[in-house]
Amino acid sequence: MSWAVIVFVLASAGLHLGWNLLARTYSGSLRFVWLLTLFGGIAATLTTVALRIPFRLQGIWPYLLGTVIAHALYFSGLSRVYQGGALGDAYPATRGLGIAGTAGLGWLLWGQRLAGLTLLGVIGIAVLVAWPALKARWSLRTIVWAILVGAAIALYSTIDNHGVRLVSPVVYIACQFLGTALVLTPIALREKRTVGIVGPAAVGGLFSVGSYLLILFAYRVSAAAPVLALRQISIAAAPFVGWLMLKEPIPRQAPWIALGIAVGALLVVLH
Numbered sequence: 001m002s003w004a005v006i007v008f009v010l011a012s013a014g015l016h017l018g019w020n021l022l023a024r025t026y027s028g029s030l031r032f033v034w035l036l037t038l039f040g041g042i043a044a045t046l047t048t049v050a051l052r053i054p055f056r057l058q059g060i061w062p063y064l065l066g067t068v069i070a071h072a073l074y075f076s077g078l079s080r081v082y083q084g085g086a087l088g089d090a091y092p093a094t095r096g097l098g099i100a101g102t103a104g105l106g107w108l109l110w111g112q113r114l115a116g117l118t119l120l121g122v123i124g125i126a127v128l129v130a131w132p133a134l135k136a137r138w139s140l141r142t143i144v145w146a147i148l149v150g151a152a153i154a155l156y157s158t159i160d161n162h163g164v165r166l167v168s169p170v171v172y173i174a175c176q177f178l179g180t181a182l183v184l185t186p187i188a189l190r191e192k193r194t195v196g197i198v199g200p201a202a203v204g205g206l207f208s209v210g211s212y213l214l215i216l217f218a219y220r221v222s223a224a225a226p227v228l229a230l231r232q233i234s235i236a237a238a239p240f241v242g243w244l245m246l247k248e249p250i251p252r253q254a255p256w257i258a259l260g261i262a263v264g265a266l267l268v269v270l271h
Contacts, residue, residue: 037071165219
């Protein structure tokens, strides 16, 4: 993995951690996520216009359609998972499933065969990321939604890994976020209004679109699974940032999981 990709992914992880901490207050609110994707899409579109990047979408419509559907399933499903399980358990479970699924789909669809130690690092990170969920007690409905969300992560990551190579990443993410917001609109508008979410959603949208834009640049030159696995540095850091900023207690297993993810990340970046 090149140093440019490593820098992109680590910067993305920082932004990803930022918007997830912001969204924690509104976990389970699909209206918040809808506004976040809408503001992110508008910001990306304005950036495209300001930089005079041409909207050349010939040949990428199947990828855009696939990623929009997968992202809509991800966001709507994640809100259902949050409603049925603790945030600290629900989110890592879906990410762990998504990493493992991306490695499998990348091999099946694009022929991306990972080197032995890289694959070991990717799978190790996937297991460690999902570890906190193993002790959680969930309903069958929540488990099904968590699996669907993990599958959606694997699907859109695999699609984006190829689709973004056919067009500017800024154009791609603008279409992706606006399309996802459009699909989520009828579902989100049926939810009860939540007071005071517009400002946080706008900030979260900027963080989210910036975070994923960096990932799209990395996808242009790297397989999806190692990039997605390395990005989970944000999950390793989350308990410590929560303790520092929100005065939350650090879970007993967090230091060991963070250490294991760090080792897995070294395997990913060095091979």
